[in-house]
Amino acid sequence: MKSRETLIRLKKFQVDERRRKVAQIEAMIAEFDRMAADLEREIKVEQDRAGIHDPAHFAYPTYAKAAITRRENLKRSAEELRIQLEDAKLALGEAFDELKKIELLDERDQMREREAENAAEQAELDSIALMRVRGAPA
Numbered sequence: 001m002k003s004r005e006t007l008i009r010l011k012k013f014q015v016d017e018r019r020r021k022v023a024q025i026e027a028m029i030a031e032f033d034r035m036a037a038d039l040e041r042e043i044k045v046e047q048d049r050a051g052i053h054d055p056a057h058f059a060y061p062t063y064a065k066a067a068i069t070r071r072e073n074l075k076r077s078a079e080e081l082r083i084q085l086e087d088a089k090l091a092l093g094e095a096f097d098e099l100k101k102i103e104l105l106d107e108r109d110q111m112r113e114r115e116a117e118n119a120a121e122q123a124e125l126d127s128i129a130l131m132r133v134r135g136a137p138a
Helices: 002-050 062-134
Strands: none
Touching: 002 062
């Protein structure tokens, strides 16, 4: 029984670790999306300031070109993180399923133990009652 309790604690730890990983990836995605949106606004401001909106134009602002590159890198990184997020969510689901299986096994074993204890207690009470009916001292 002791080893099962240890296994349950281990599985709970694994579930918590996977939850933290999912939350961390989600936070990174949100941060990358926020940074990309900020860069988008900066690009628009720079284009409006220069009056040139075509990146292929020879006088297109250098800062806007660099910001576009940075924004695209952030978007690509966010997409890669979304793939990692799906994998992390699958791993979390599997860890949670494993934990539930072990908890159900433990619950079943505890129920069997209680039933065995109740049966032993009932048998003892039956034997006491039988002795009293026969007139033997208890």
